[in-house]
Amino acid sequence: MSTMAQTVYYFDYAAATPVDPRVAAAMKPYLVEKFYNPSSPYAPAIEVRREYANAKHMIAQTIGARADELVMTAGATESINLAINGFGGHKITTEVEHASVKRAISRGMHTFVEVDARGRVDPRMIAEAIQHDTQLVSVALANHEIGTIQPVRDIARVVSDVRFARQRTGNHTPLVFHCDASQGFGLLDIHVGRLGVDLLTLNAAKIYGPKQVGVLWVRPGVQVQAQVVGGGQELGIRSGTENVAGVIGFAEAAQIATNKRTTEVVRLSRLRDLLEVSLRDNFPGAVFSGHSKHRLANFCHVSFPGVDAERLVFLLEAKQVLVATGSACAANSGTRSEVLTAIGLDAQTADGSIRLTLGRETTHDSIEIASRAIIEAVRQELARTGGVL
Amino acid sequence: MSTMAQTVYYFDYAAATPVDPRVAAAMKPYLVEKFYNPSSPYAPAIEVRREYANAKHMIAQTIGARADELVMTAGATESINLAINGFGGHKITTEVEHASVKRAISRGMHTFVEVDARGRVDPRMIAEAIQHDTQLVSVALANHEIGTIQPVRDIARVVSDVRFARQRTGNHTPLVFHCDASQGFGLLDIHVGRLGVDLLTLNAAKIYGPKQVGVLWVRPGVQVQAQVVGGGQELGIRSGTENVAGVIGFAEAAQIATNKRTTEVVRLSRLRDLLEVSLRDNFPGAVFSGHSKHRLANFCHVSFPGVDAERLVFLLEAKQVLVATGSACAANSGTRSEVLTAIGLDAQTADGSIRLTLGRETTHDSIEIASRAIIEAVRQELARTGGVL
Incomplete structure (x- = not known):
């Protein structure tokens, strides 16, 4: 990454992405010159209101939705909480969801559905978990630690079938399907109609946009109970003077990500595969997690059983290679990843795991450097502990 | 305002402030270069985490608090909702609070206390409204429409007295005092210890910082129930990857506002008084609202009974003078201001009201231009309708 005083090789794009300079440039005028409150009555403010609406339109277009179906939020965590707290009754998610989903759902009656060894949930198990009073199912499009892509369309069909059955039997309990697509945005085709979801979360910070800017898409007709009340700026569901600069930046980032998607997926999956082949060749005992086919193109989750991942992260950092142990959140709290369990x-395998996530500045050279650095570091640790892989 | 292609005379600083160029400059590196997730384990991320903590320390210092007492939020509306929803039982506020406070409090048992003709609440009426199950009192430091400053210290004493009485009688119901100080920040001395409050809301967007960046200060020992759950980044009370650039900008804005406060209060109150004298001389029938003494230095709320304020705003805009009708939120929804009622x-008086709020780019010249423009516009409207003031 050439923006640093010292070159670093960054492999943690799932934790944070740099803001694209075009995004930063798009945001700037809305900080200093076009600072007006979009609710104000005079022409310069009305112009800002129009440009804000247009930015929402641009974001909506990338997922096949309309601007008036978007609730802009302060990031994926708020969107997720808004979706989940917006409903009552029993709720369902999987064992491998992000902490924000599991914690929000844990506040009420809930079921955590198991996944298979590759991290995929079986839609039939979602169907079995649905009770007469279930109001919400929440499954991420792609897992944040191992990159496994879930069968979202099939889950949507399950939810839709139950909804029809309820209508026939006069059960008026709502049932909606929320999908956190923040980790897959920019790498997968996300079209709300084709996915068949009712609520969808996206996050600007994962696609080279600003932090703390997110969106909850709400299918027309779905009633979400407001959490933060006040001026009612976002469809009456979320209040607060609009983050004009942030949403303008999100729109620019969404455009760029959408335009780059097809070529970037090919490029990144090739680089990722090169890395995995190299590590596999050197360490036959290494364990690669996530689905071999249904997996984000930029994810490489590898475990070196018996090696201490925290030491590995430290050794790699000394070689300017920045990687994550598990997810950033889990790493921070010092507990073992629930996903890996x-x-x-x-x-032993979980504690020897590192996650490499590739991104726009990842090149063939940086993959070779990372590969060599990991091989050296793992060998060094194996030599120290007398381990073999 | 020199930043526009055409010079405009902006008098709506209570609705929005331009980001100070120094603030924008401070934010920029944290968008593009220092983009790391503060929870990540490697050195460049740890550096960002330290700088984020330091920014919180700078903000805390301006209100006599500590960094580990601050919950960073997406603006005043979220802070207010977090404070109010963080408690149960009966809640109290005044008739003149911001929509976010009144709506959040309206969700449960509540009392709205009346204010006097100048917009001030009598602390004795707060005392009378407190019931055995009251858990929260929320009063803004300064009103967002008429600028009246509330007797916050006296209200804090009332709340504190009840708390002591409860302790003596074994009533374990919590009772806290939340103060939304977002409108007064930069113009009043805000020190949480001297004010005696338990929860305090501030907003970067009111002090030439970025939009959608706020804080809820929480007195140590006060238990606020979390609303948005997940990674637990903000004291476990609020989750989401930190808005690093936004909080760095907030800290810079808070420093500048604090340094400028004393001189700016004198300068703005002189300019505001000049404007009011001029309008009063020309229209003896004009009504000035807000407290004559306990009022923010930059607020001028004036009513021309019988004149249509919306037409006035439009006529003034044609002369490049930008003012508000009532509050931005109320104006947007097209209903009469609850504050003025x-x-x-x-x-007739309420519907003829405009609000002028002065700020850093307001000069003696711009005050004269605004004064002349208002006099002309009001005379034009009076001539059209045959009114007299």
């Missing part, structure tokens, strides 16, 4: 990794 | 303005 859910897919059946034993403690 | 609460202070006893009749419909």
